[in-house]
Amino acid sequence: MLYCVQMDITVPHDFPADRFAALKAAEKETSQALQRAGKWPHIWRVAGRYAxxxxxxxxxxxxxxxxxxxxxxxxxxxxxxxPLARHPSAIG
Amino acid sequence: MLYCVQMDITVPHDFPADRFAALKAAEKETSQALQRAGKWPHIWRVAGRYAxxxxxxxxxxxxxxxxxxxxxxxxxxxxxxxPLARHPSAIG
Amino acid sequence: MLYCVQMDITVPHDFPADRFAALKAAEKETSQALQRAGKWPHIWRVAGRYAxxxxxxxxxxxxxxxxxxxxxxxxxxxxxxxPLARHPSAIG
Amino acid sequence: MLYCVQMDITVPHDFPADRFAALKAAEKETSQALQRAGKWPHIWRVAGRYAxxxxxxxxxxxxxxxxxxxxxxxxxxxxxxxPLARHPSAIG
Amino acid sequence: MLYCVQMDITVPHDFPADRFAALKAAEKETSQALQRAGKWPHIWRVAGRYAxxxxxxxxxxxxxxxxxxxxxxxxxxxxxxxPLARHPSAIG
Amino acid sequence: MLYCVQMDITVPHDFPADRFAALKAAEKETSQALQRAGKWPHIWRVAGRYAxxxxxxxxxxxxxxxxxxxxxxxxxxxxxxxPLARHPSAIG
Amino acid sequence: MLYCVQMDITVPHDFPADRFAALKAAEKETSQALQRAGKWPHIWRVAGRYAxxxxxxxxxxxxxxxxxxxxxxxxxxxxxxxPLARHPSAIG
Amino acid sequence: MLYCVQMDITVPHDFPADRFAALKAAEKETSQALQRAGKWPHIWRVAGRYAxxxxxxxxxxxxxxxxxxxxxxxxxxxxxxxPLARHPSAIG
Amino acid sequence: MLYCVQMDITVPHDFPADRFAALKAAEKETSQALQRAGKWPHIWRVAGRYAxxxxxxxxxxxxxxxxxxxxxxxxxxxxxxxPLARHPSAIG
Amino acid sequence: MLYCVQMDITVPHDFPADRFAALKAAEKETSQALQRAGKWPHIWRVAGRYAxxxxxxxxxxxxxxxxxxxxxxxxxxxxxxxPLARHPSAIG
Known part of the structure; x- marks a missing residue:
């Protein structure tokens, strides 16, 4: 089953930078593991925003x-x- | 270059049904030609809405x-x- | 799989009343068939609105x-x- | 009398984690007591959100x-x- | 049980004026009957709007x-x- | 002259609890004095919210x-x- | 007592042009009478909009x-x- | 003096196509005259919308x-x- | 050239009260100087709000x-x- | 390819003023370098706002x-x- 998910990230200015960097590195690792497992087939950056x-x-x-x-x-x-359903005009 | 596009369709209740059916058939044909040409790689139905x-x-x-x-x-x-940019966590 | 769905209905004032009554009767029949089939386990009226x-x-x-x-x-x-997922506090 | 209630939870990043964990445990206990008492017949997680x-x-x-x-x-x-009223199409 | 209800009225410009006048007169009669019955204890005009x-x-x-x-x-x-509940600061 | 006023209250989580309790007590006293003076004829709690x-x-x-x-x-x-004006359908 | 009022005007495309012109002329006359009577001390056009x-x-x-x-x-x-109250910084 | 103006155009489906085509042609002529006069130095299409x-x-x-x-x-x-003012970082 | 400007003021609860009082006094002085200079011909309080x-x-x-x-x-x-333009119905 | 970008800036009141001043100076330098490189052909201040x-x-x-x-x-x-496309009425 497919879902389109948009995530917008806000970092509080007083959150410790090193802790955020660690979370960000962990996020990347988690995301890539899920991509490799086929659970997260697409991820795109919204141009111009942390999203x-x-x-x-x-x-x-x-x-x-x-x-x-x-x-x-x-x-x-x-x-x-x-939630995304099959579109009647989709080919393939 | 990639773009995420959401289209929400509203049909006025007093628009002739046969004219709309013709437009809809033409829409499907156009969409599938663009899909085959690689211009429109994904199209999903928003579950529960004409979108x-x-x-x-x-x-x-x-x-x-x-x-x-x-x-x-x-x-x-x-x-x-x-507009969609490449995400730094995207693999492949 | 469970979904919470809210439907708000608008009737154009110039839509023929008898045609709308027929659609409404058909809607009721369809809804009750789906309720009996277990597909539509709950339907509540939003108090004060056609929804x-x-x-x-x-x-x-x-x-x-x-x-x-x-x-x-x-x-x-x-x-x-x-889309509704199971809540960790839900009993039974 | 029935009510549909949506609750969205936001945790300030500088709120002490242990105090929040204690509140969360108390919340679960309260919720389950109310569920057992029949006051809170349904609780679902909004998929993808703390809600x-x-x-x-x-x-x-x-x-x-x-x-x-x-x-x-x-x-x-x-x-x-x-506030939820009885729906005229509801069966049972 | 008390409810605060706001009603905003829109009249389509192509709705027959005499039919609307009849509905408006009926509305007034219905409203006043409900007021007299104690079901509709307050009705105020939102200044400057048909509401x-x-x-x-x-x-x-x-x-x-x-x-x-x-x-x-x-x-x-x-x-x-x-829906309106009793306020803890309300007197009388 | 009548006004409908809605007040939504937000308490910052890091505001000292005792200072807020003192303000709340003072608020209640002020509100009740104004109610007794006829300036604040109605106050209702919005069910489910601090409002x-x-x-x-x-x-x-x-x-x-x-x-x-x-x-x-x-x-x-x-x-x-x-701002609330007199409604033409209001009785009494 | 002073009020700031914003009026946005929408003309349905199928409303007869001559009837609208008559209403517009009447509107101007009414507005100017109220201006002369001191009831409507200021009226400004919102630049770029019919408002x-x-x-x-x-x-x-x-x-x-x-x-x-x-x-x-x-x-x-x-x-x-x-509704506009007197501002504590206003002179004169 | 500079202004950024966004215009979103909606064509009612029951507006005569030939009359709209005539208005559109006139719009183009007007726009280009204003561009040549230096009053309308930039006009861009919002990609994907009639705007x-x-x-x-x-x-x-x-x-x-x-x-x-x-x-x-x-x-x-x-x-x-x-309304657009001069930006302190603008060069030239 | 005339502009209608609405200003809504929010004071963070943890901003030092004496510093805010000083800013507020300076604001009043600035505002009154601009009023006397004819730059700020009107200022009204939005009733019930710090605006x-x-x-x-x-x-x-x-x-x-x-x-x-x-x-x-x-x-x-x-x-x-x-931005405010001259209204065609304005007198004087 | 052209893009219209609006940036609204919010400075938390408890962010150190000197650090913000340094960031602002760096921002100006970056912006002007990009302007000189032709990447950022226009930047205007939204009158009355930090944007x-x-x-x-x-x-x-x-x-x-x-x-x-x-x-x-x-x-x-x-x-x-x-994203901005070429407008069919644009000259030059």
Missing amino acids: NISIFDVADHDELHAILAALPLFPFMAISVT | NISIFDVADHDELHAILAALPLFPFMAISVT | NISIFDVADHDELHAILAALPLFPFMAISVT | NISIFDVADHDELHAILAALPLFPFMAISVT | NISIFDVADHDELHAILAALPLFPFMAISVT | NISIFDVADHDELHAILAALPLFPFMAISVT | NISIFDVADHDELHAILAALPLFPFMAISVT | NISIFDVADHDELHAILAALPLFPFMAISVT | NISIFDVADHDELHAILAALPLFPFMAISVT | NISIFDVADHDELHAILAALPLFPFMAISVT
Whole structure:
């Protein structure tokens, strides 16, 4: 099942820079593991903003939530989730 | 260059049904030709709404606009466009 | 899989009353068939508005979309869909 | 009387983690007691967000407010309340 | 039980003036009957707009919805409903 | 002259609890004095939120502002003011 | 008593042009009579839009509403009203 | 004096196509005359929408309003105006 | 040239009270000097909120920006600016 | 390729003034270097606000993002990006 997920990240100015850098590194590692596992087939940067638009391919809502809530940067994210169905004009 | 495009379609209740059906058929044909040409690599239905989320892969803003403005259902669409850059965590 | 769906209905004042009554009757029939089939376990009226909040229990996004898009009053509805996961505090 | 209540939780990044964990544990206990008492018949997680959609079944507005305002996480919640009436198409 | 209800009325310019006048007269009669019955204790005009802010005092959500949905001008109204609880600072 | 005033209160999590308790007690005292004086004829709790909907009956805009700006919790409030005129359907 | 009033005018494209011209002429006459009477001390055009920002000086909310609701273009206006109090920094 | 102006155009589906084509041709002519006169130094298409972002260079608010209100497509436009000052980092 | 400017002021609860008092006194002095100079012909309090609606009469956008950005409370303000043109119905 | 970019800057009141001054000086230097390189052909101040509207002329979305994300004040900015296509009425 596919979901379009947009994540907007806000870093409080008084959050320690080194702790954030560590979270960011962990986030990258988690994201790439999920990409390699086929759970997170697309991730794009929203040009000009600290945000991404992603496609997730998971078994169900519970798996989606478990993945997103476990992201190291989850506490700094505003997230919107859009469930995607097959489009009747899609080919292939 | 990639763009995320969301199209929300509204059909006025007093628009002739047969004319709309013709436009819809033309829309499907246009969309599939663009998909086959690699310009419109993804199109998903937003579950529960007469709307889609699509990814376009075109040369530049002018080509994107030319494609969207020529869609048969363009006059019935509310469109939002998000330019997508490469994400530093993306693999492959 | 569960979804919370809110449907807000707007009837254009110049839509023929008898045609709308027929659509409304068909809507009720469809809704009750889906309730009996266990696909639409809850439907509540939003007090004071021509709108409902519903819970759907379906196999996936495609089935949800197929059901909603086939509702007789779908062309008159503004719909929002929220995918629901299991809550860690839920009992039973 | 039924109410649909959505609660969105925001945790300030500088709030002590152990105090929040204690509040969260208390919240779970309170929620489950209310569920067992039949006051809070449904609680679902909004997939991808620190939020829930719940149904409350209480005597009146005063009881609803008393319950919500006493939740341990109430100070961290943005809450919206929708009163639910019986839907004419509901079966059973 | 008390509810604060705001009703904003929009009249389509092509709706027949005499039919609207008849609905408006019926609305006034209905409103005054409900006021006399103690169901609609307050109705105020929002200064400068075709809108009112009202307080309803009814048994439950179902009665509120039945009353509002039966108003002659209901099809022309955008309605928002706020359930009101007793305030701890209220006297008398 | 009547005004409908909605006050939404937000307490910063790092504001000293005892100072807030003192302000809250002072707020209650001020509110009840104004109620007894007939300036603040109605105050209701918005069910489920730290907010109230109130009716003020004062001489003019200046008196309204003087009263609201002097409330002990004013610095924590988001306030909206709606001037109320007599409704042509109001009885009594 | 002073009020800041913003009026945004929308003309339906299928409204007869001559009838609108007549309403517009009547509106101008009404506005100028009220200006001369000192009730409408300021009216400015919002640059680039069919809208105005005005200051009204009237006895109370009822008089404001009576004036606005009687404007010939009232049915085409979206109106927002802001009650203005004396500012402590104002001179003269 | 510079202004950033965004114009979003909506064409009602039941507006005669030939009349709109005539207005559009007139709009183009007007726009190009203003561009040649140096009043409208920039006009860009918002990619994917029937909208433009423009820069106007005129004497004052009155001239801006006169120009915009006289555009053949003005009745179909939603317009937002942003006054632009010199930026302290601008070179040249 | 006239501008309608709305300023909404937010004071962070942890900003030192004496420093804010000093800024406020400086703001009043600046405002009154500009009023006496004819640059700031009107300033009104938005009843019930820490906000004002003002009219500025300055040479151009640059002067407006210079004035507003130099206000002692500018860092605490959310500001909206509306350029005002002469209204065709204005008398005198 | 052209982009219209609006940047709104918010400075937290408890951010050290000298550090912000340093970032601001660096921002100016960066901006002017990009202007001289032809990447940032226009930058205007939004009159009355700590914000700018800019035009960028870069190779693609990736270059735009790289430039914006590297701005010294980027962490304090809310940014919106609008891709600009050639307008059919543009001359020259």
